[in-house]
Amino acid sequence: MLLGDLGAEVLKVEKPGQGDETRRWGPPFRSSESTYFLSVNRNKKSLTVDIKKPAGQQIVTELAKKCDILIENYVPGKLHQMGLGYQEMQEIAPQLIYCSISGYGTSGPYAQRAGYDVIAAALGGLLHITGWGAMQSWRSYDRPSNRAVCSWSYNGCFVTKI
Numbered sequence: 001m002l003l004g005d006l007g008a009e010v011l012k013v014e015k016p017g018q019g020d021e022t023r024r025w026g027p028p029f030r031s032s033e034s035t036y037f038l039s040v041n042r043n044k045k046s047l048t049v050d051i052k053k054p055a056g057q058q059i060v061t062e063l064a065k066k067c068d069i070l071i072e073n074y075v076p077g078k079l080h081q082m083g084l085g086y087q088e089m090q091e092i093a094p095q096l097i098y099c100s101i102s103g104y105g106t107s108g109p110y111a112q113r114a115g116y117d118v119i120a121a122a123l124g125g126l127l128h129i130t131g132w133g134a135m136q137s138w139r140s141y142d143r144p145s146n147r148a149v150c151s152w153s154y155n156g157c158f159v160t161k162i
Contacts, residue, residue, distance in 0.1 A: 002154045003069070004043025011063065012041060016048040051082055060084055064093040069157050073101040075112055097160045099153050 004010040014020050020041070026034035050056040061084070064070060070089060072079055079085045086098045103115010121127050 001040055001042060001044070002151070003157070008068075010044040011067075012044045012046045013049050013051070013060065014046050016050050019046065019048065051079075051084065057083055061089075061092050064089050064096055067093070067096060069097045069099060071099040071101065071153060071157075073116075075114055076100070076102050076106040077112075097157050099157055101149055101153060 001010075012020070020037060022037040022040070023033050025036050028035045030038060049059050051060055077085070080088070086100065089096055089098055102111070103119065104110035104113055118127075
């Protein structure tokens with residue numbers, strides 16, 4: 001999002017058939033997409049690629065040869081299993097800055113768990129203090145952990161290029 005705000009061409013690779021689940025997070029919606037999705041994906045172009053299949057993996061490797069930065073947020077090791085990990089990408093595209101984001105790091109008891117903002121909010125207690133009445137917890141539209149991860153990743157990519 002921030003790289004796109006500065007004029008970079010940002011390609012977001014999404015799962016075929018359903019795309020990013022945040023497209024359906026709402027209300028509110030604009031047409032069929034959530035306003036949350038639209039706000040955090042501004043200035044991005046989306047394409048669907050099945051990276052579990054060899055043809056999809058080939059598309060990603062061809063894109064990597066032309067790109068400056070790859071940002072991924074899979075469970076650690078998942079892309080390596082598909083031949084799209086850091087080591088493989090460095091061989092194919094040595095110019096590529098490879099930014100890997102995970103919810104719990106690469107080691108420890110939760111390392112293989114998926115992690116994203118609403119999970120962090122629940123584990124951190126934010127969902128416990130939101131909501132009222134029948135709405136026992138409410139997913140905040142302010143995503144503090146998303147903003148922090150985005151900012152640090154963005155800064156890391158720029159420092160790498162200096």
